Amino acid sequence: MKQYYDFKIEKIKDLSSDEIDLRKKNLDLFYQTGFPNKKDEDWKFSDLNSILSKNFNNIVNDDFLTKEKNFKLIEEFEHNFILLCNGRLISSDFSHEEINKISLEDFNYKEEKNLDKKNSLNFLNHALALGGFSLEISENYKLKKPLVIYNNFSNSLKETIVNYKNSIIVNEKSELNLINYIDNSSKENFMVNIIENIKIKENSSLKNILINNSKCNGYFYKYAKSDLDKNSNFENYLISSGLKFNKLDMEINLNEEYSKSSVFSALNLVKNEHQEIKTRINHSAPNCHSYQKVKNVLNNESKGVYQGKIFVKNIAQKTDAYQLSRALILDDAAEFDAKPELEIYADDVKCSHGSTSGSIDLNSIYYLKSRGIPEKEAYQMLINGFLLEAFEKLPEGELKNFLSTKLERQINGY
Amino acid sequence: MLNIKNLEATIDNKHILKGLNLDIKSGEVHAIMGPNGSGKSTLANVLSGKTGYAIKGDIQYNGESLNELSTEERAQKGIFLAFQYPLEIPGVNTNIFLKTSLNSVRKAKGEKELETLTFLKLIKEKASELGIDEKFLSRQLNVGFSGGEKKKNEILQMKLLQPKLSILDETDSGLDIDALRIVADGVNSYKNKDNAFLIITHYQRLLDYIKPDFIHVLSKGKIIKTGNADLGAQLEKTGYSNLVK
Secondary structure (H helix, E strand, O other): OOOOEEOOHHHOOOOOHHHHHHHHHHHHHHHHHOOOOOOOHHHOOOOHHHHHHHHOOOEEOOOOOOOOOOOOOOOOOOOEEEEEEOOEEEEEEOOOOOHHHEEEEEOOOOOOOOOOOOOHHHHHHHHHOOOOEEEEEOOOOEOOOOEEEEEEOOHHHOOEEEEEEEEEEEOOOOEEEEEEEEOOOOOOOEEEEEEEEEEEOOOOEEEEEEEEOOOEEEEEEEEEEEEEOOOOEEEEEEEOOOEEEEEEEEEEEEOOOOOEEEEEEEEEEOOOOEEEEEEEEEEOOOOOEEEEEEEEEEOOOOEEEEEEEEEEOOOOOOOEEEEEEEEEEOOOOOEEEEEEEEEEOOOOOEEEEEEEEEOOOHHHHHHHHOOOOOHHHHHHHHHHHHHHHHHOOOOOOHHHHHHHHHHHHHHHOO | OEEEEEEEEEEOOEEEEEEEEEEEOOOOEEEEEOOOOOOHHHHHHHHHOOOOOEEEEEEEEOOEEOOOOOHHHHHHOOEEEEOOOOOOEEEEEHHHHHHHHHHHHHHHOOOOOOOHHHHHHHHHHHHHHOOOOHHHHOOEEOOOOOHHHHHHHHHHHHHHHOOOEEEEEOOOOOOOHHHHHHHHHHHHHHOOOOOEEEEEOOOOHHHHHOOOOEEEEEEOOEEEEEEOOHHHHHHHHHOOOOOOO
């Protein structure tokens, strides 16, 4: 296989010699294996090496000095925002909030310790990461409006990789609704490799939504690790259709009693799109609750993957863990792979999992058509109905309406 | 309005309709009765354009051949089938379904599509006529509805879409007496000189409420006897066995 990437630490400016050494070590580790391929159990359904080699000639890194560019604000609801361009923190607006309750800074690479070393993409991130942010919400503070993170990528990114790290801390008795919003219609191919660390402290709540607003030629990987303290709540919603490749690798640690996590996804994948959701939910304390519902609609030559692991430690009695993946396969050339795994060391737990895949019910299509609804619209209605279930636990309101509208747009074609 | 000549229908190598003839004029109510497996539901499916049947013969609807029209085109032109088993469609809100359906039909007729508020007012009115609780309209389409609620929902759709030809496929099955009366009242109040009904049923009891102009007995894919409303009562006494040899 041809070498389709060429990464250099020298391209990053203003590094101390220690930093250069550490980054070089990580880059060497990356080069030992290159991008993950299907021989790696974690990547058996998503052969990234093969996918990238087919779609890139020479991926490079760069020291992105980006100026703020125009971007379109979401108008449907009032919100705070953070603007990232190519991973760099450009600006923010918290005008709806008490400003002293929120701290936002560039991610501090000098203080970074305990690096995660899960896979070669993590090494690559440690070697090349620039930008990103650290966000901290003070205790006893509930944000009045959601926070939108606009993830913008410039057109000049062709054949380039962006690496960055984020840190999000929600302190005790606080609440944050976060919307990661990707809006990029670039036809150029580019890669994004993110590491995110999330801490949700006692009695706090974080809603974490990922939504993609336009078709783009981006290849995304995110490794997100979250730690939940007592009685905290972490909800994830993934509506990221339209990206060429996306793998979300989530580790959710239910570290203390009565913490709760959920993952919902609604993906409608079309030609040559490939998305994987990989979760590892660690139940490390009693009385914790985890819920996962992954829904995929797979059109021509698309691929969806779900690898969900639930790990229950021996002390984690009264665990309640649930996972379900359902796929609608609309074309013979489409594929869905699911690998549920349960590893349970406690004896008083409730764990269940299920996975189904099938085609669309033609009798339902006939029923809708018999009411004058054109065939294409009938399909869209059924697909929409199938995916909308992912929002069943979201309260009614403008945020849910917004997500439903975006989902409908993804289904009906941008 | 509807002229069926020598209609034959085959599915999965089973020859079900074997030369059926039927003429329905505006303002008429026709009932089709007949033993199980005689082809009653097949006739309903074929008229609504369900795919999978190999068809011979001709169906003319208001002077136009139906054979080439898709299910949705037939619906847009005023053919309505109330299903024997209405489908449950998870995730699809009943109101949104009804609005999409009505607006699809209106659009095809060149009429202006209804705005949400106008639609909601209209549907509320129609629902209350049939004693349908508004709450049903915000639920997922037919999901968790009882048999009777599903059938009432079919009649609601009929009254909303205002078809020319309504085919009711065993709409009376699974209905208690009260629901049967509501459904029959719904049909009777919609009946006029410009539309027509084809009512498929096993039993006389629906025909006690909706008086047909003609009753046809379907057996082995053909109409073997046609009579007036009295034929139903007669069949109730004697059964089909005397007719079916």
